[in-house]
Amino acid sequence: MNQQLEQQWLEQFKRYLQIEKGCSPHTLLNYTRDILAFYTFMRREGLDSLSDVTYADLRVYLSELFAQEYARKTVSRRLSSMRSFAHFLKREQLLEENVFAQASLPKAESRLPQFLYEEEVDQLFAGIKGDEPLDLRDRAILELLYATGIRVSECATLQLTDLDVSIGTLLVYGKGKKERYVPIGSCAIQALNAYISSGRPHLAAKSTIPTKELFLNYRGTVLSERSYRTILKKRMNQAALYHEMSPHKLRHSFATHLLNNGADLRVVQELLGHVNLSTTQVYTHVSKDRLRDVYLDHHPRA
The missing domain is CATH 1.10.443.10 (Intergrase catalytic core)
Structure with missing residues (x-):
């Protein structure tokens, strides 16, 4: 998967989020960061295309995130971002299978919101x-x-x-x-x-x-x-x-x-x-x- 195509797909997805979903600039930034982070993982693992990513590769990626002590909420968001991205690409017939949908989101930590008395x-x-x-x-x-x-x-x-x-x-x-x-x-x-x-x-x-x-x-x-x-x-x-x-x-x-x-x-x-x-x-x-x-x-x- 060449970087030009990566960027092209990402820009298409961002337009979809902005126009069809009405996402805020902050949400767009989070999606972009999460997808680029996975692209970096792919290059490091020698994966040429999103269609080459298997469930086993995804488990490796999630294990790396937990090993780096990312919060469960962050890991869950990154997986959710890639799941939405792959779903969009599949809808646009750019991807045959959404492997990210096979992985379950990490259970969120049950922390109560902090407040002032x-x-x-x-x-x-x-x-x-x-x-x-x-x-x-x-x-x-x-x-x-x-x-x-x-x-x-x-x-x-x-x-x-x-x-x-x-x-x-x-x-x-x-x-x-x-x-x-x-x-x-x-x-x-x-x-x-x-x-x-x-x-x-x-x-x-x-x-x-x-x-x-x-x-x-x-x-x-x-x-x-x-x-x-x-x-x-x-x-x-x-x-x-x-x-x-x-x-x-x-x-x-x-x-x-x-x-x-x-x-x-x-x-x-x-x-x-x-x-x-x-x-x-x-x-x-x-x-x-x-x-x-x-x-x-x-x-x-x-």
Whole structure:
């Protein structure tokens, strides 16, 4: 299998993912990396074509990944990427057999999502003091992430027109270009109003290029996804909360706190933008304090 043909097939697959499946740039990047990694394995093993790959070759590849101590989730994703790629090539009559469909995906590790306790969330927000433009922006970002549970990728593409503070709703463009409306609480609305009226105009004035994006950096241009992690880490340190923290943990906290306080699982599924209910069910864990409270309230001999 020559490298020119490899690249041609990969480009066809990427167009299919982008146009027919509506995959995000992040998903396309993961597929590309996984397929290129398998191409590298093929060349090392002297396999000239995907049609030459046998189940035994696949077992060798998976064994190598585990030997290199890749997480089960990563191994599963790599196999799933190749399975989808081979399925596409078979559909296009470029491949006769999908050998990747013969291998079962590694069982995922059952790790609960990490989250902040409600008291820690209060501490985080209390630590954001000041009325400088960046203070107003950071407070609005964190309040919005926690109030809505949206992904950072979704937050980074928000425009001013997606927000309606008068009725407290936000139009979110999720995975697969799917749209959903999510409500916004009063604390987030207050923070957003302060940022939009007093913070954003100062930041926007730093750039000669007008932008419709909601959140801007100190240069007045669009805030990158990576910057959200930096902002959160900075604000966590200021609040003396020394967690391994990511913006996604606020999404976990959003879902956990809703369910712990009695929200319906399907409502939380809709708010998070999950296609399958099973994805949302990972948040049905409860804190030790919540377990103890429910036990004391409901057990007849507690």
